[in-house]
Amino acid sequence: MFPRDLFDDSHSLLRRQVAGFLDEEIVGLHRNWSQARYVPRDIWRKAGEAGLLCRSLPAEYGGHGRDFRDSVVIIEELAARRLPGLPTYLQSDIVAPLVQRLGTAAQKQRFLPGLCDGNLLGAMALTEPHSGSDLHAFRSFARRDGDDFVLNGVKTHISNGNSADLIIVAARCDKAILGDQPGFVLLLVKAGRDGISRKAIAKAGMQALDTATITFEDCRVPACNLLGQEGLGFMHLMQSLVAERLVLAVFAQASAETLLRETIAACHARQTSAGTLLDYQHIRFRLADLYSDCSANRAFVDQCITAQLRNRTDPKAACIAKLRCTENLKDIATQALQLRGAAGISEAEGERCVADLVDASVQTIWGGSSEVMRDLIGRGLVNLL
Known part of the structure; x- marks a missing residue:
């Protein structure tokens, strides 16, 4: 939906591989997992076998020695398919890196291989x-x-x-x-x-x-x-919290782009006596605002990803990314339901729209609510003087 220059051919190949695994192994079953409120453990082992876990870890522990962009690809493909039940980013970008960064040699040998192959699940x-x-x-x-x-x-x-x-x-x-x-x-x-x-x-x-x-x-x-x-546990956590907020921003941004694309398509397809919904100026204005915010968020999140790759993470920037992306996602989910009219609350399409709105609300809460993000950003403003 937006031009990007973060990735190379290896990431395009990985994206196809991840998409194939998710479509074959996860998409058809995720609804059942939602109803059962349970994800089978063997799925994590399959994800490890497919190379979806801990790709930035060194090969000696079972990783791939790659960088954060691989995680971004995986997170985006999960979000695009509405698959929150398999939070690979928790394992790959929060738990395992914390053990790698702070762990003793014995701890690394004991825990990291299992986190990489999915036989050990972290929290x-x-x-x-x-x-x-x-x-x-x-x-x-x-x-x-x-x-x-x-x-x-x-x-x-x-x-x-x-x-x-x-x-x-x-x-x-x-x-x-x-x-x-x-x-x-x-x-x-x-x-x-x-x-x-x-x-x-x-x-x-x-x-x-x-x-x-x-x-x-x-x-x-x-x-x-x-x-x-x-x-020193508090100090140790600071870098981990930055990583958590960034991966949640990546997930929210990819979710927002998926919902926005679908909403524009639904407005284009919905016929009225005067044409499609896109023939109404006020509808175009509403969508233009959502698209503009989403576009700005994409540029900012990619800037944060680039900083992460250079080990120049900024806690305030991660809070801003998490705040903006999750709030924009909730706005898009709200309008996605509203613009569909009765179809937004009826049958399969309505069920999906309602679920999208509730899930979007979850994203403004987990990893630190929007209010917490605003407070953290606001506390640091005096340093700009």
């Missing part, structure tokens, strides 16, 4: 019931006890939370590194340990996406599973 446990994604208000606590950490707390709305084998948990700790700031730890928690209970969350949107509440009650985690430095 990030940050959000809490009383604090959302506000890390400063976390109540989860990891107390050092000899060669273990004793972990207590509740994490909620965790993607892959009910089926993950490896959960990276952020919690407060006794050790403070930065003056009077509270210390944090990141712990690599294997899901089968005593003291862990998980409960799936039934959702109105993105129903195939495994989402759960995870409770830790005196869960003993070996100190050798500490990821990074004790007390």
Whole structure:
């Protein structure tokens, strides 16, 4: 829909390969997964075999040694087909890179190959019931006890939370590194340990996406599973949060382009006494606004991708990208339903439009709500003076 110069022939080949795998293995089954609120584990292994996971990791761990553009291709193809139940980006661009960046040699050898081939499913446990994604208000606590950490707390709305084998948990700790700031730890928690209970969350949107509440009650985690430095967990998370917001922006932007293209086609096809909907000036104005915002977002997101490739990530830019793309997506989903008239709420087309609107609303919430993004952007404005 928009001109781009990010990719080369290898990415075009990858896009065709990813599209073929998704069309053959996922598209026909995803609706059933939404109804069952469950994605079979063997799909993750198939995704690993097809090369959809952790492509930026070195070959020694089972990766492909490629860059972030491969992940962008995969994310865009997932979004274009409305497949939120297989969040490869969580595995490939958040969990695995965090282990690669902070992990010991033993941790990398133990966990990264499984994350690459899909035999190990990862999750990030940050959000809490009383604090959302506000890390400063976390109540989860990891107390050092000899060669273990004793972990207590509740994490909620965790993607892959009910089926993950490896959960990276952020919690407060006794050790403070930065003056009077509270210390944090990141712990690599294997899901089968005593003291862990998980409960799936039934959702109105993105129903195939495994989402759960995870409770830790005196869960003993070996100190050798500490990821990074004790007390510096908060600092370790900053880069991960930038990556998360960028991949969610990529997903939202691709979703927006798909919905906008379909909406324009529906308006062109819908006949009235005066012609098609596109013959009405006010309809063209409405679509022009959506297209203009989508076009600007595409340019900005690609700029953020380029910065990521150069290791020049900007937390504020990632927040802006996530905010703009998800809000634009919700606007497009709203108009997609409205412009179809009664068809937007009737039968298969209406079911899809309603699902698109609810799923778009999810995207303005997950990974930090639009209000959180605005607050983070606003707090940094004084630095521009």
